[in-house]
């Protein structure tokens with residue numbers, strides 16, 4: 001009989017071994033790491049429920065009552081802007097008989113359960129319910145929605161179930177030194193979408209981190225002239241994020257600052273930063289656009305992706321009401337997504353083969369090694 005415990009222990013010891021290898025001898029994760037249900041359970045508990053996840057940006061919910069829904073492991077949540085303008089997060093589960101309260105995204109004055117119409121204020125308090133006399137001695141104040149810790153960093157919303165997780169403003173401070181010059185909080189959303197890809201979430205994360213594949217797998221879209229040789233990495237390894245930076249050779253290309261951009265100076269006007277905030281939030285931040293993915297595993301072989309595109313205010317202003325520019329940029333990035341989807345779904349299939357083994361990591365796949373070190377630290381305690 002298959003011994004699940006010893007399987008996962010073997011996997012964790014292989015993971016630890018990978019993390020301890022020096023980077024010039026680094027290997028990819030063992031293939032079973034992408035296919036193991038037991039490992040996914042551990043990841044859900046120790047990465048997703050104990051870390052910060054990103055349901056979107058503050059710019060996605062600009063007005064009181066605007067909300068987005070998300071989940072952390074099995075916990076459905078929603079994030080809403082309250083009447084005082086504060087972004088707050090709650091369990092998206094009715095206190096009557098557990099109905100999901102809100103779906104998708106939208107705006108509301110009160111949160112009304114679709115089942116029996118229990119009604120909550122934007123501060124989570126139960127404020128009304130029909131035929132209240134039918135409940136013996138019900139005290140509404142005992143039925144507020146549980147609130148989750150919510151942090152805002154550079155315009156991103158982060159939510160956690162963990163009361164002890166370090167605040168992003170502390171853990172991401174070294175990254176903030178690099179990215180604050182872009183003022184990405186001011187980037188205007190032009191597209192958001194939820195996608196579902198048939199692959200393991202770590203394959204999507206790793207694909208998004210590394211630039212080694214760009215020139216080849218994205219040769220028809222973004223990658224043909226991608227200056228992979230100009231990729232730089234931070235010195236040292238951080239606990240909660242990694243990133244790379246590259247500078248274009250030509251100031252006129254996509255990825256360069258608009259002439260009205262007064263924030264970025266010198267080489268920064270052609271420089272992009274690609275942060276991954278662990279466990280599963282990846283950003284491509286360029287001087288003239290930004291795109292991001294926030295991942296949620298949905299079983300070992302399925303990944304839910306919150307995907308978005310935004311542009312800085314001066315680019316948005318220069319477009320005026322023209323939708324063609326939005327369509328052009330979003331269309332190009334969607335073609336890139338289609339290329340990536342093919343890669344990551346194929347890798348998932350490859351990881352299932354009995355003859356499949358780990359392979360060596362290239363110098364330009366350094367962030368994958370950082371990710372493996374992170375996984376080992378959080379999972380092999």
Ligand code: FES
Pocket residue numbers: 094095096097098099113114115116117118
């Ligand atoms: S489950 Fe929400 S009102 Fe009944």
Ligand SMILES: [Fe+2]
Pocket residue numbers: 207208213214217218340
């Ligand atoms: Fe890619």
